[in-house]
Amino acid sequence: MGEFELLARIRERLAPQGPRVRVGMGDDAAVTVPGGATATSVDAVVDGVHFRREDAEPAQVGHKALATALSDLAAMGAEAGEAYVALGVPPGMSEDECVELIDGIAALAERTGTTLAGGDVTRAAALTVVTTVVGHAAAPEMLVTRAGARAGDALVLSGEIGGAAAGLALLERPELASAMSAETAERLRARQLQPHPRLRAGCALARAGASAMIDLSDGLGADASHLAEESGVGIRIDADAVPLAEGVAEVAAAAGRDPLQMAASGGEDYELLAALPRERMAEIGAVAAEAGARLTLIGEVVEGKGVEIRRPGLPALEPSGFDQLR
Amino acid sequence: MGEFELLARIRERLAPQGPRVRVGMGDDAAVTVPGGATATSVDAVVDGVHFRREDAEPAQVGHKALATALSDLAAMGAEAGEAYVALGVPPGMSEDECVELIDGIAALAERTGTTLAGGDVTRAAALTVVTTVVGHAAAPEMLVTRAGARAGDALVLSGEIGGAAAGLALLERPELASAMSAETAERLRARQLQPHPRLRAGCALARAGASAMIDLSDGLGADASHLAEESGVGIRIDADAVPLAEGVAEVAAAAGRDPLQMAASGGEDYELLAALPRERMAEIGAVAAEAGARLTLIGEVVEGKGVEIRRPGLPALEPSGFDQLR
Numbered sequence: 001m002g003e004f005e006l007l008a009r010i011r012e013r014l015a016p017q018g019p020r021v022r023v024g025m026g027d028d029a030a031v032t033v034p035g036g037a038t039a040t041s042v043d044a045v046v047d048g049v050h051f052r053r054e055d056a057e058p059a060q061v062g063h064k065a066l067a068t069a070l071s072d073l074a075a076m077g078a079e080a081g082e083a084y085v086a087l088g089v090p091p092g093m094s095e096d097e098c099v100e101l102i103d104g105i106a107a108l109a110e111r112t113g114t115t116l117a118g119g120d121v122t123r124a125a126a127l128t129v130v131t132t133v134v135g136h137a138a139a140p141e142m143l144v145t146r147a148g149a150r151a152g153d154a155l156v157l158s159g160e161i162g163g164a165a166a167g168l169a170l171l172e173r174p175e176l177a178s179a180m181s182a183e184t185a186e187r188l189r190a191r192q193l194q195p196h197p198r199l200r201a202g203c204a205l206a207r208a209g210a211s212a213m214i215d216l217s218d219g220l221g222a223d224a225s226h227l228a229e230e231s232g233v234g235i236r237i238d239a240d241a242v243p244l245a246e247g248v249a250e251v252a253a254a255a256g257r258d259p260l261q262m263a264a265s266g267g268e269d270y271e272l273l274a275a276l277p278r279e280r281m282a283e284i285g286a287v288a289a290e291a292g293a294r295l296t297l298i299g300e301v302v303e304g305k306g307v308e309i310r311r312p313g314l315p316a317l318e319p320s321g322f323d324q325l326r
Numbered sequence: 327m328g329e330f331e332l333l334a335r336i337r338e339r340l341a342p343q344g345p346r347v348r349v350g351m352g353d354d355a356a357v358t359v360p361g362g363a364t365a366t367s368v369d370a371v372v373d374g375v376h377f378r379r380e381d382a383e384p385a386q387v388g389h390k391a392l393a394t395a396l397s398d399l400a401a402m403g404a405e406a407g408e409a410y411v412a413l414g415v416p417p418g419m420s421e422d423e424c425v426e427l428i429d430g431i432a433a434l435a436e437r438t439g440t441t442l443a444g445g446d447v448t449r450a451a452a453l454t455v456v457t458t459v460v461g462h463a464a465a466p467e468m469l470v471t472r473a474g475a476r477a478g479d480a481l482v483l484s485g486e487i488g489g490a491a492a493g494l495a496l497l498e499r500p501e502l503a504s505a506m507s508a509e510t511a512e513r514l515r516a517r518q519l520q521p522h523p524r525l526r527a528g529c530a531l532a533r534a535g536a537s538a539m540i541d542l543s544d545g546l547g548a549d550a551s552h553l554a555e556e557s558g559v560g561i562r563i564d565a566d567a568v569p570l571a572e573g574v575a576e577v578a579a580a581a582g583r584d585p586l587q588m589a590a591s592g593g594e595d596y597e598l599l600a601a602l603p604r605e606r607m608a609e610i611g612a613v614a615a616e617a618g619a620r621l622t623l624i625g626e627v628v629e630g631k632g633v634e635i636r637r638p639g640l641p642a643l644e645p646s647g648f649d650q651l652r
Contacts, residue, residue: 029367041355125451
């Protein structure tokens with residue numbers, strides 16, 4: 001497989017480029033006309049670290065690579081713009097498989113209004129996809145960092161968590177699926193293999209005045225800790241309020257694990273965790289409708305530092321004590 | 327080595343961020359306030375493909391990774407802005423070596439006015455550095471693509487070529503160095519290991535009205551072909567006019583190769599090849615002074631297609647027939 005031939009096949013398959021892109025793939029660099037501010041993030045996924053080729057179709061690998069990168073833009077409240085993909089192709093991977101992988105990227109790009117504007121292809125020891133994404137906003141003040149949470153803010157979570165960790169457990173131990181319907185098991189595996197970036201929710205929460213935001217890639221405990229640290233505050237989470245994805249309880253029970261701990265320590269749910277000034281909570285229903293996602297009050301921002309996950313009648317979970325899935 | 331600990335060490339070592347960067351490394355995404363247009367490019371370098379760890383210090387690997395990416399911005403005539411680095415760390419590579427690699431990136435970033443604004447660190451099977459760079463211009467029309475060359479334009483080359491190919495030959499066969507001084511051999515190896523992006527020359531050529539431009543990563547023959555194809559023109563190069571780096575003739579002679587073929591087929595010189603309307607050639611001395619580089623008229627743009635490299639008294643070299651070093 002030649003690099004030039006593969007790049008030519010990739011160029012043929014791409015959707016028309018967005019209005020900000022003046023020169024797309026194929027020149028020395030892409031040329032864009034950005035908004036007043038850009039948010040840029042890079043994310044690498046590697047076979048054997050972030051996925052296993054035996055579990056995931058090439059298109060799913062491509063989807064996940066772009067999804068995890070776009071999730072960072074969602075966490076800033078940015079509008080998706082352009083993506084740049086560096087593909088490391090291992091020995092034995094065919095040109096058709098590479099094109100399938102790109103198709104997985106292109107399908108999610110089209111659905112999210114992202115233009116695949118540049119890339120690089122190289123040989124590699126293991127399949128590697130590095131995705132850089134650029135998002136846009138009218139002004140830098142409209143983008144939400146991890147650093148603005150204030151004591152008294154409400155803590156809001158999009159969607160449900162634990163699905164990705166349960167899905168990973170099902171991929172590793174298929175026998176755990178016996179306690180649930182095939183549809184539920186399939187949905188959990190899809191949460192792991194094909195996560196969805198919460199771009200609409202990120203923009204809605206930013207417009208609603210979110211003071212700080214982060215996406216859950218490392219897990220609720222770890223990511224809440226990042227947000228607390230960057231904001232110089234503490235965070236209290238009510239365990240009972242945290243919504244778990246359907247089937248998580250069953251997988252956890254079959255695996256002999258605590259479902260909340262599985263959910264809060266397992267990463268890759270790519271839901272958003274946002275701090276929101278209390279007075280904005282009155283509008284949370286309208287924000288959720290705009291977000292296209294369930295938004296749940298799961299705790300609050302407090303003076304101090306660290307994250308406490310309170311369980312009625314039990315000692316609080318220490319996020320730092322959580323096991324890491326990887 | 328933990329990802330978070332390494333990222334923290336990296337953050338500590340970075341130079342202050344440029345004026346366009348509002349949020350640098352450490353949040354979900356970097357926030358920048360771009361100019362009227364951006365040029366963005368991504369470049370991957372992998373151990374065993376683009377370098378060999380036994381030949382290159384970690385700082386040289388970092389330098390080369392950023393340099394090759396910045397060279398694409400030079401070829402657009404863009405001003406360097408931000409860099410985003412995904413580092414794939416193989417088993418056995420120490421945290422100190424990772425920091426040395428980042429130091430190599432940071433040193434070149436500082437010298438070129440580039441802000442290292444984001445990154446990702448992951449385990450990998452082989453050392454991998456994927457660098458995305460963003461450059462700026464006041465408007466998209468000021469950036470130079472590969473597609474604007476017109477018949478009659480002069481063809482101008484920055485610097486000298488062949489040094490990177492000769493340097494690679496010296497790394498692979500150290501005995502070839504016996505015919506030259508140690509300083510010359512060292513300079514050739516440095517051309518291969520630590521190339522310099524021609525950012526000043528790119529901006530100067532863009533301001534001088536270059537109609538098309540490309541950087542020489544694949545070799546003069548191949549890259550001239552890319553430019554000819556994208557512009558829908560032919561290119562004629564006078565072999566005698568092509569300036570070769572000092573020592574290339576000696577290495578080629580020792581290796582039993584034709585020096586021009588070694589220079590024109592060997593990639594990675596990262597010099598610029600630009601098409602310039604004839605009437606602008608009167609100012610070429612001033613442009614060269616602004617570029618901080620020698621600029622040489624090596625040929626012309628003609629009607630038709632393809633690239634011809636004319637050698638007086640010999641058949642023309644066919645760029646497509648050139649051997650590829652890798």
